[in-house]
Amino acid sequence: MSDVLLKADRASIQFGGLRALTDFSLEIRQGDLRGLIGPNGAGKTTAFNVLTGVYRPTSGDVYVGARRVNGKQPHQINRLGLARTFQNIRLFKALTALDNVRVACLSDTAPLFPVRDAAGLGGRVAAACNNYYDWWRAMLLTPGFQREEADIERRASELLEVMGLSHRRDEHARNLPYGEQRRLEIARALGTRPKVLLLDEPAAGMNTREKAELMVLIRQLRDRFGLGILVIEHDMKLVMGICEHITVLDHGETIATGDPQAVRADRKVIEAYLGDSYLETHPASGALA
Amino acid sequence: MRLRALLTLHACVAVLACEKKVESPAPAPAPAAPQAPTAAAPSAKDVILLGEIGSLTGAQATFGVSTKQGVEMAVSEANASGGIKGRKVAVQVYDDQGKPEEAANAATRLIAQDHVAVILGEVASTNSLAMAPKAQSAHVPMISPSSTNPKVTEVGDYIFRVCFIDPFQGFVMAKFAHENLKVSKAAVLKDQKSDYSQGLTDVFTRKFTEMGGTIVGVEAYAQGDTDFRAQLTAIKKAKPDAIYIPGYYTDVGIIARQASELGLKATLLGGDGWESDKLFELGGKAVEGSYYTNHYSPEDPAPQVQQFIASYKKMFGAVPDSLAALGYDAARVAMDGMKRASEPTGASLRDALAQTKDFPGAAGTISLDGARNAVKPAVVLQVQGGKTKFVTTISP
Amino acid sequence: MANAGPASGSWLKAALPLLVAVPLLAALQPLVSTMPFALYISSIVGVNIILAVSLNIVNGMTGQFSIGHAGFMAVGAYAAGLFSLRVKELAISGLPPMLSDQLLLVAALLVGGAVAAVFGFMVGLPSLRLRGDYLAIVTLGFGEIIRVVVQNTDVLGRALGLSGVPQRSTFFMVWLWVFAVVLVARRVANSSHGRSLWAIREDEIAAEAMGVNTTAYKVRAFVISAFFAGVAGGLFAHFVPILNPGSFTWVKSMEVVVMIVAGGLGSTTGAVLAAVVLTLLPEALRTLFNQFGVGGSSVDQVRMPVYGLLLVVLMLGRPQGLFGTTEVWDVLPRWMARMKKRLA
């Protein structure tokens, strides 16, 4: 039993009066492949935004590794090993496929000064120097920097290859077909060396064949990079197919958790998806998907 | 990519080079400035070229335009009377948009490209100060018609002026206010954006206090403001007998109106920046009875003045303002110097100009002192019935 | 484009451009210095290029919008100017005066740049945390404040201006910096760090999610841009005899904005070309008009309105400007090919 990489503990968020997410809890360990489902507006993406720090939870906590990350900046949380894709694709459209991944691959380079506490003035100054140090090296194009850049580029192209996008290397992201854009987003997310990967409807807009491939691919990613993966997906078939454990949201509330069979059989879930009228007509339930 | 970056650089330089060719009419590039006076250039053989720089665009454009017209008239008169030593005179004018860097640029142009014998300008002291070093280092005499800041002629022995300087003008108004108007408490409202206004303020406040008056308040505004109530209210509280406003007519008119609106009864005093018919349009009744110092008055009975006014009317159909008069004088002083000089350029012209004594100018008789400043009286004018009235002349 | 060099980096690759540029400029130096007017024009062009390219790092690459570049230029100009005034009499012993002057000039420029950079940080931090268009207003206000400060400070010469700064600027020095800023802009733009700037311009939220500290990057870009604006100001101070607040109004800022918009927000070479053209064109027209006896001043009169019109027309007709985000060498080959086809 490996240790917990991502943990939400009764995280809730409200916008004005609207309770968008209530007491959302889950744990992700290395090798997990979990699903987050629910009808439209159930708060799935909101959950992602809370986990990744786009929104700060109004109550409850989010932990990445052992660190409590409430109120941390998204980029800080990402650096702790949590990467995501977006439901409405958010690639850097004017950049090439390769550059999209390069940006993500850019991990914090070897600092000029080692910074122990970034809090103190000394720490701040040192940190600032480090920041600009990167750029000085970029401007001077020092051999060390040239090497780093070369490595980054190599890693980026590897990731493109993994996602089967090598042939698109130098094309602008905006010119890629929909399916490939989704894959590029995953490649980009992987660039940040995540421990946990959050996929927001990765299969949306794909045809059945692509989806099948994607299912395989997601499993491969998990094994190859030793990830924990959380998938939002509408397509029951896909989710039931790959996820060992599923959480179901409705109106921001967790109405069911458990393995696919259990969830499939859950009355609340069926109500949420099909409305209770369905139950009256089909008393023998459990026929979802 | 770096190689390419280089190429673009090449390109820029290339552009510059050919640009230069287009611009310079002179076949051979002018020799490096300092030693050789630019008289060597062929363009100055048949005709003597005067250079003039002024701001013909922008808020105070009227100044530049008047000066230009004054210069043009002087030149055409000179040519009508057979030019200088048989050589015709021409004038090359550049606009500096009132910007110092453009003034410096224009000066460089006149020197390096047009090889002028002398440079006339600028009105604003800042711009003259931008031009002066260029003229000095190229040994081309420069005569400023109306830059009143002392620093201008301090740049070097090639820099002259045909107008009095701020210290004198400030002194005149202080004297007039104290002796003629019997003012004991005065306030000052200065234009923060203009060096000219700053200069006059400093001198006026110093002199006025020396004479035993008291300055009850100094407030500031910035050119282009339209609401002066805050400053005026503050001044009103100090209850001065007179307010000295060494600004430009564009602001003074509005200030006057708002002052009277706020019930300020104090007399308004000003400097030569007031000189413009716009003052009466903007100020209306409010500027009536105000006084300001100036370089000359159209009412001055002196023959050369009246003759100047007459021919100016003939040429431009308007009564010349003081800047036209000063432009006229600057050009004539320059040409007078050329007549006396062995060679109408460079050092010999400088020496000739330095000798200028009791020259009958339209704006008063001009004698240049050791500091190359004109020593001449100033006139005090009063606004009456929408035009200026000559009050008195005050000599140094 | 050199996205990344060979696996083993080399100092040669890093230094090559300078090794080429320095001799080239050194060769041109004596030629230009005999032509005062060409010298002046080339200096102005150079300064404008530096301004345009540096502003392009913020407005073009990072997609923020600063319209107070003249403010930073002013800070740099006055800082460098004061420094040079202080060391006017000094000379570095054991060096030919010419050389020591140039070294002192470099020092002055660095001072100017550094001070401007500090101001850039102070202005940038608050406004760059907010949504884009606040920056526009704050930078604009900053320019105004600088003006007022200068007018109230005796050391800075108040409204009359600061004169007596040694006129040490040379063609070599100006264009060396032009070269430096272009090189820096290109190298940053091509590095993964620079790509992060583009990422911010493209989609700030996604950039954040990919671990880009967007605020820090924006501020950093802003600081570097301010630094070079300061250097440009410093150079300006060393070939214009008097420094006056009137030279650094927001009209100046707008000129620079027009340059980068016309050149194509994000295109360094575009900025360079636009800067050259927009600086030389008025000069050329003025000369032309004067030769035909038409008042050259009308050129300067219509300049500003035309700039305004240019902005509108560009945004409506060709928002990507001359080159969009690409560089000349990306465009030229294609363009030439098209020309060939057309001719054939």
Next chain:
Amino acid sequence: MADFVQHLINGLAAGTIYALVALGYTMVYGVLQLINFAHGDVMMVGTFMGYAVAKSLKLDLHPSLWGVLLVFGVSMGGCAVIGFLIERFAYRPLREKPRLTALITAIGISFLLSYGFQLDFGFLPGASPHAFPEIIEPAEWLPLFGGEVVIRNTQVISFLIALLLMVGLQYLVFRTRFGTAMRAVSFDHRVAGLMGIPTDRIIAGTFMLGSALAAGAGILYAIKDTAVQPLMGLYVGLKAFVAAVIGGIGHVPGAVAGALLLGLVEEFVVGYTASTWRDAVAFGFLIIVLLVRPQGLFGRMTPEKV
């Protein structure tokens, strides 16, 4: 004491003008999230229209209520048209483009107007200011402290007009169908469009309204400060924008409050401390507000959608 009251009045008078201009900024920003940089210059154009009318009617010689109304009518109407044209041909084509393009266009238009009007070709006024005819016979109302403090009828009138316009605007935004539509558009103009709201017409309407307001403000401004010049729009426009941001941009009463506040702050800084720092006041104030309370005094921060 007297001077204090006088300063108070001056400050309010100045603030009133800022307020009227700021309202236009705020409305346009509300519906388009666009800083309409050209707003102040539209005001300037409107003022020159009024100037032309007043001149041709010789209103300063024989003032008449109808004449005054005509001045306001013409300039406000004219500006409404200009506002419409600008929106239609400069902003609408860019609505789906990145916000930057629209901002640059706005700046371009501002430049075109403010410097175009400085050309002294033909009908254009030229750079130097013109005296604005006294279309309302200036008189002193209710002299306080034995005439020490002066309150002008014009000041009172413009103050009342400003309040009136603000209340009217508030009513329009929150009580009328047009206002409902405006708010819908400002929330999300695409969705509003889908809901069958004629987005284009609403936005155009907003622009016309804002521009008309600006013109009115311009005339009052010219009456107050007795002069018109091409650059007046730039300064007042910027100050008004600052006021709008201080009050919380997009917020109608906030804009007015911010404007009055700014007017007073400027007045008292100049009146009681060094007047040489005047121009720095507004922007210094702005930067402080942005540091302390970025959303302005009344505004709310809206989380960006992901």
